[in-house]
Amino acid sequence: MDLRLTEDELAFRAEVRAFLRDNLPASVREKGVAGRKLSKDDYLRWTRILADKGWAVPHWPREWGGTGWSPIKQSIFLDEVQRGNAPEAIAFGVSMVGPVIYTFGSQAQKERFLPRIVDLRDWWCQGFSEPGAGSDLASLRTSARRDGDSWVISGQKTWTTMAQYADWIFVLARTNPQAKKQEGISFFLVDMKTPGIAVRPIETIDGGHEVNEVFLDDVRAPLDALVGEENKGWDYAKFLLANERNGIARVGISKARLDRLRELASIPVYGSGPKMQDPFFRAKIAAVEVELKALEMTQMRVISNRRNDGKPDPASSVLKIKGSEIQQATTELLMEVVGPYALPYEAPDDRTNEPPVGFDWAGPLAPAYFNNRKVSIYGGSNEIQRGIIAKAILGL
Amino acid sequence: MDFELSGEQQMLRDNVARLMKDRCGFEARKGYQASPHGWSDALWREYADMGLLGAPFAEDDGGFGGGAVETMIVTEEFGKALALEPYLQTVVLCGALIKHGASPEKRAELIGKIATGELRLSFAHTERQSGYDLNDVALAARKDGAAFLLNGEKGLVGQGDSADTLIVSARLSGERRDRRGIGLFLVDANAQGVTRRGYPTQDGQRAAEIAFANVRVEPKDVLGEDALPVIERAVDETIAALCAEAVGAMSEALSMTVEYMKTRKQFGVTIGSFQALQHRAADMTVALEQARSMMYLATMMAAEEDAKERAKSISAAKVQIGRSARFIGQQAVQIHGGIGMTYEYKVGHLFKRLTMIDAAYGDADLHVRRLADQGSLFA
Numbered sequence: 001m002d003l004r005l006t007e008d009e010l011a012f013r014a015e016v017r018a019f020l021r022d023n024l025p026a027s028v029r030e031k032g033v034a035g036r037k038l039s040k041d042d043y044l045r046w047t048r049i050l051a052d053k054g055w056a057v058p059h060w061p062r063e064w065g066g067t068g069w070s071p072i073k074q075s076i077f078l079d080e081v082q083r084g085n086a087p088e089a090i091a092f093g094v095s096m097v098g099p100v101i102y103t104f105g106s107q108a109q110k111e112r113f114l115p116r117i118v119d120l121r122d123w124w125c126q127g128f129s130e131p132g133a134g135s136d137l138a139s140l141r142t143s144a145r146r147d148g149d150s151w152v153i154s155g156q157k158t159w160t161t162m163a164q165y166a167d168w169i170f171v172l173a174r175t176n177p178q179a180k181k182q183e184g185i186s187f188f189l190v191d192m193k194t195p196g197i198a199v200r201p202i203e204t205i206d207g208g209h210e211v212n213e214v215f216l217d218d219v220r221a222p223l224d225a226l227v228g229e230e231n232k233g234w235d236y237a238k239f240l241l242a243n244e245r246n247g248i249a250r251v252g253i254s255k256a257r258l259d260r261l262r263e264l265a266s267i268p269v270y271g272s273g274p275k276m277q278d279p280f281f282r283a284k285i286a287a288v289e290v291e292l293k294a295l296e297m298t299q300m301r302v303i304s305n306r307r308n309d310g311k312p313d314p315a316s317s318v319l320k321i322k323g324s325e326i327q328q329a330t331t332e333l334l335m336e337v338v339g340p341y342a343l344p345y346e347a348p349d350d351r352t353n354e355p356p357v358g359f360d361w362a363g364p365l366a367p368a369y370f371n372n373r374k375v376s377i378y379g380g381s382n383e384i385q386r387g388i389i390a391k392a393i394l395g396l
Numbered sequence: 397m398d399f400e401l402s403g404e405q406q407m408l409r410d411n412v413a414r415l416m417k418d419r420c421g422f423e424a425r426k427g428y429q430a431s432p433h434g435w436s437d438a439l440w441r442e443y444a445d446m447g448l449l450g451a452p453f454a455e456d457d458g459g460f461g462g463g464a465v466e467t468m469i470v471t472e473e474f475g476k477a478l479a480l481e482p483y484l485q486t487v488v489l490c491g492a493l494i495k496h497g498a499s500p501e502k503r504a505e506l507i508g509k510i511a512t513g514e515l516r517l518s519f520a521h522t523e524r525q526s527g528y529d530l531n532d533v534a535l536a537a538r539k540d541g542a543a544f545l546l547n548g549e550k551g552l553v554g555q556g557d558s559a560d561t562l563i564v565s566a567r568l569s570g571e572r573r574d575r576r577g578i579g580l581f582l583v584d585a586n587a588q589g590v591t592r593r594g595y596p597t598q599d600g601q602r603a604a605e606i607a608f609a610n611v612r613v614e615p616k617d618v619l620g621e622d623a624l625p626v627i628e629r630a631v632d633e634t635i636a637a638l639c640a641e642a643v644g645a646m647s648e649a650l651s652m653t654v655e656y657m658k659t660r661k662q663f664g665v666t667i668g669s670f671q672a673l674q675h676r677a678a679d680m681t682v683a684l685e686q687a688r689s690m691m692y693l694a695t696m697m698a699a700e701e702d703a704k705e706r707a708k709s710i711s712a713a714k715v716q717i718g719r720s721a722r723f724i725g726q727q728a729v730q731i732h733g734g735i736g737m738t739y740e741y742k743v744g745h746l747f748k749r750l751t752m753i754d755a756a757y758g759d760a761d762l763h764v765r766r767l768a769d770q771g772s773l774f775a
Contacts, residue, residue, distance in 0.1 A: 001405070001465050002398050003696040009397075072397055255774050262772065282768035289773040290690075290715045290764070297689030304399050317678075318685050386678035387671075394654050394677055396668040 003300075005076075012069075013076050020084040023049050032085030033260060035334075035364035037208065037348050040165045044120055046087045051119035057094055064102055064110065065118045071303045082252025083259070092161070093117035093124040095247065096240050097170045100187065104228035104236050113168075113189065125166035127157040127190070127214060128237065135384050137172075138181045138234060142216060144173035144188060150220045151188060156213065159378070163199045163212040166192050171216070176231050187233035188225045196220070204374070206367035208348050241380065242316065248379055249323035251296045257330040258289065264337045264361065275337050288329045295322045314392035317385035324375040324382060331369040338362040399692065401469070409469045411446060415439075416477035422742045425600075428480050433558040434602035435480035440513055449487055450511025453495065458508030464633065464698040468640040468691065475644025478745055480601055482516055482555035488637045489554075490517035490563050492630035497580055497620040506582075518559035520550035520583075520606055521627065528758045530627055531575050535608060537566035544618065546581060546589075546611040556604030557594025559585050564608065568621060580619035580626070587611055599749040625703065632710045635757050636694035639717045642753045643691045646684050646721060649728040649746040653677065656732055673731060680724050687720035704770075711763040712773055718760030721750035 005013070028042045050056040051065075058074050060066035069077065082088065089095070098117045101109050116122040133140040142155025153173050163169065169190050176184030190197070196219035202211045228236060262285075265275040275281050302315045335342050338359060346356055346363030356363050376382045390396040401409065419439055420428075428436040443449050451466040453459020460466075467488055474483060487510060494506050509515035526532035535548030546566050556562065562583045569577035583590065589611040594604045620626055654677055657668030667673055694713035700706035725747035729736035736743050754760060767773070 001401055001692075001695075003692060005397060258772065258774065279765070279768060283764050286764050286767035286773075287715070290712045290767065291686065293693065293712050293773050294686040294689045294716050297693055298685050300397055301399055301685075301689060301692075304397060315685065318682050321678075321682055322686065383675065386675040389678035389681050390674035393681055394674075396654065396657060396674050396677065 003297075005072075009072060009076060012073055013080060016077055016080040017084070019053065019055075020080060020086060023053075024084065024086050025049075028087060029085050032087065032256075034361060035260070035368045038087050040123075043087050043090060047089070047120040050089075056089070056118045056120075057098065059095075060098060060114075061102060064098075064114045072300075075299065075303050078247060079252040079255070082250065083255045085256050088253075090120065090123060090162070092126050092166075092170075093120070093122065095243055096126060097124050097168075097189070099243055100170070100227060100236050100240050101189075103239065104187075106224070108224065109189070109227065122167045123162070123165050125160050125163040125169050125192075125214075127160060127169045127171035127216075129159045130156055131158055135381055137237070138185070140172055140174065140185070142171065142173045143177070144171075144175050144186060146223075147220075150222055151225055153188065153190065153216050153219045153221060155216050157216070158202070158211075158213045160199075160212045160214045161210055163192075163214050164201065164209070168192060169197075169214065170227075172233050172237055175233075179231065182234040184231055185233040185237070186230050187227040187236045188221060189227060190216075190219060190221050190225060194219050194221065204371060206348070206371040207345065208367065208371060210371075248316070249295055249299050249319040250327055250375075251292065251299060251323070254292050254323075254326050254330050257327075257334060258285070258292070261285065261330065261334050261337065264334065269338060269341070269359065275339075281333075281336070284333060288326060288333065291322065291329075292326050295319065295326060298322070314388055317380075317388045317392075320379060320385045321376075321382050327375050328369075328372050331365075331372040335365045335369040338365055342366045401465070405465060405469055408451070408466060409473065412448065412470055412473040413476075415442060415446065416473055416479065420477040420479055422478075422745075425478060425480065429600050434596065434600075435482065435555070435558070439479075440481050440516075443481065443483070444511070444513030447511075448483070449513055450507070452487065452491065453507045453511065457495070457503050458511055460511070464636060464695045467633075467637050467698075468695045471637045471640040472644035472691075475641035475646075475749075476648040478600065478645065478742070478749055482518065482559065484634060484637060484641070485519060485554045485559070486510060486515070486517045489519050489630055489634045492633045493519060493563055493580060493619065493623075493626060496629050497623055497626040502616075502619065515561060516555070516559050517561050517563060518553050518556045518585075518604075519630075520553045520556060520562045520564045522552045523549060524551050525572075528762055529573065530631060531578070531624055532573050533565050533567050533578050534572045535564070535566045537568050537579050537581065537613075540612070542615050544579075544581065544613045546583070546608040546613060548608055550606045550608070553604045553606055555602055556585075556606055557592055557602055561585055562590075562606070563619065565623065565627065575624050576622055578624050578627070579621045580623040581613045582617040582619055583608075583611055583613060597752065599752040600745060628703065628707070631757055632706055633698045635710050635714050636691075636698035638753050638756060639687070639691040639694045639713050642717045642721050642750055643684070643688050645746045645750050645753075646687060646724045649724055649743055649750070650677070650680050650684055652743050652746075653680070653728045653731050656735075667731075676727055676731060680727055683720040683723050687717050690716040708767065708770060708773065711758075711766045714758060714763045715760045715767070718754040718763070721754055722760075725750040 031038055057065045058067040058069050058077055062068050101113055130140050144151045144153045169192055171188045171190050172185055174184050175186040196217040198215040200213045201209045268274050299319055302313050341358040341362050344357035447460050448470050450459040451462040455461045494503055537544045537546055562585050564581045564583050566579055568579045589609040591607040592604045594602055597603050660667050690713040693709055697706050697709035728743050729747050732743050735741050
């Protein structure tokens with residue numbers, strides 16, 4: 001047992017840090033630090049910098065652009081990117097549909113789609129959830145039927161994150177209504193420009209526009225839009241969701257928020273002096289840091305455990321629960337720093353040129369707190385994760 | 397980064413686990429608890445024969461060349477079985493005081509005797525007024541020629557009634573709460589002037605209040621004259637071991653609870669089919685895994701030379717262990733229902749030991765406060 005990073009791993013961390021210092025555009029980094037929304041262009045710019053370096057899809061197989069890094073190095077990389085306030089990779093391509101395509105897709109699908117995910121020429125979104133299929137995803141009702149040389153897909157998807165930017169959508173649709181609900185589902189790749197697709201924004205409680213409804217009205221997709229075998233889509237979805245939960249601990253993001261918290265809490269916002277002088281507030285920060293330190297170690301245990309078998313670990317559910325709770329706790333503390341001047345509402349997305357009311361750094365804090373209530377809901381709600389732990393780990 | 401145990405370490409774990417299963421089942425433990433010592437001499441000899449008592453010491457000092465990982469392995473298994481023997485006092489706490497505080501000759505002499513099981517040590521340090529402050533030492537050491545005379549009282553001395561030798565902290569100079577001027581003295585527990593009052597503790601172990609009246613200590617038995625850093629280091633190592641013991645007790649409490657949920661029937665079904673209880677057990681699992689992670693951190697940092705970094709990690713571990721222990725202990729009793737409340741059943745005793753571990757060497761709130769007064773845990 002040796003829990004220290006090796007010389008090689010330490011050197012790698014320094015290399016990643018230096019790369020971020022020299023290559024992450026200052027304007028993008030500043031938005032990250034402040035918790036302001038990134039534009040599509042911010043994502044494109046950063047992804048292309050990473051792609052040029054060969055670091056856009058570290059965990060992929062080498063032939064499709066992966067780096068061949070050990071799981072520990074991948075985790076160090078992610079931690080540095082997150083803590084360095086760089087934009088996160090767009091998970092829908094890089095972590096979701098990409099691995100599905102290189103694992104289950106045809107050679108033609110691999111060649112067509114994978115290179116365009118690497119440098120974000122194609123922005124993907126996820127067509128899973130439906131109004132009637134949230135946690136019980138397998139009860140989805142969007143249907144696909146074969147009609148000549150195409151599939152005809154109809155239904156409604158929802159909570160589709162950043163569909164407003166997306167070039168492509170991967171869709172779960174029912175191809176056999178007679179089968180057991182998990183056994184009649186297929187997995188499709190659909191061009192968002194196809195006639196019959198309509199995107200309608202959903203405004204979230206923070207006033208932001210991240211998620212959308214996507215309507216599919218007799219959308220015709222070619223036969224080769226199907227991934228793998230017909231009616232095997234549920235297996236691919238389970239594979240994808242297990243990947244989605246990896247990295248969901250977001251340890252580096254919480255570290256970056258704690259950095260920001262210490263910075264803001266050192267400002268004498270009110271006459272009573274900086275928030276950091278309040279021992280009760282410092283104790284709350286310390287308590288969250290303990291949880292985060294433990295989570296970081298737990299994540300390392302899960303990663304080094306997976307080195308041997310390659311199957312997803314039900315311990316990922318522990319990471320999801322704890323990681324989301326800590327993200328919520330840090331955004332809550334950040335909001336508390338500003339106290340009463342958390343109140344003024346500032347529209348996100350540069351929709352206004354009005355100067356901020358109060359403190360220029362305070363605007364995003366309350367919205368971030370409200371917005372982060374999502375993290376215990378998406379990716380399999382924390383209640384679903386508890387169910388997974390009860391069944392898969394405890395055998396209940 | 398590597399969490400794997402070596403082949404030898406796995407063997408050590410298997411051996412201790414087997415010994416606990418064979419000789420320290422819960423019924424057997426009740427017998428040990430009722431004996432005059434409050435623990436088993438026969439098991440202590442087994443520990444010596446298996447090499448457990450010399451495990452964490454260097455071979456040059458008469459040990460078997462292990463370290464904090466070996467201590468973690470042993471104490472985690474002890475935690476599952478609620479072992480009563482004075483391992484923590486003798487091997488971990490006093491062992492560390494000797495390892496870091498004694499001269500090489502004294503070290504070799506004492507550690508050799510610990511390893512063979514001849515020497516049972518307790519650390520007489522805490523006093524009525526000291527609380528968790530390791531620097532608060534009033535017991536006086538007065539020079540008498542080349543020797544010292546000790547006068548004062550110590551309390552909560554773990555297994556102090558059955559120890560044959562005590563390591564006593566005493567003030568050589570300065571005010572009661574000064575960091576400097578605290579010495580360590582080796583005292584025969586039956587020496588003239590030593591009066592011991594042994595008593596049972598909440599967790600089924602024993603402790604003693606000990607009075608010292610003109611107890612004479614020869615120069616050869618002085619372990620150190622400015623010893624607070626050694627004491628702090630030894631306590632940090634002890635906290636790391638306590639974390640492992642707590643993780644053992646928590647994992648036992650959780651597995652007993654899950655087993656109970658699979659067998660206990662109400663309303664015609666096993667209670668494990670109820671989602672309210674499934675989710676509680678899942679939360680206990682999360683708490684256990686977080687605690688286990690911090691046990692690894694504490695183990696890794698126990699040997700850290702930089703006292704400040706070591707203390708930070710140890711405090712962080714103690715916070716997590718304390719909070720997880722409280723939740724898992726309370727919920728294990730809750731889910732067991734009435735049977736969890738009974739003295740005859742093990743789960744309540746796990747709860748009590750976990751509660752006392754949180755209260756030892758600074759509870760979770762104290763260590764949170766300590767961390768709050770230092771910089772970030774993330775460099």
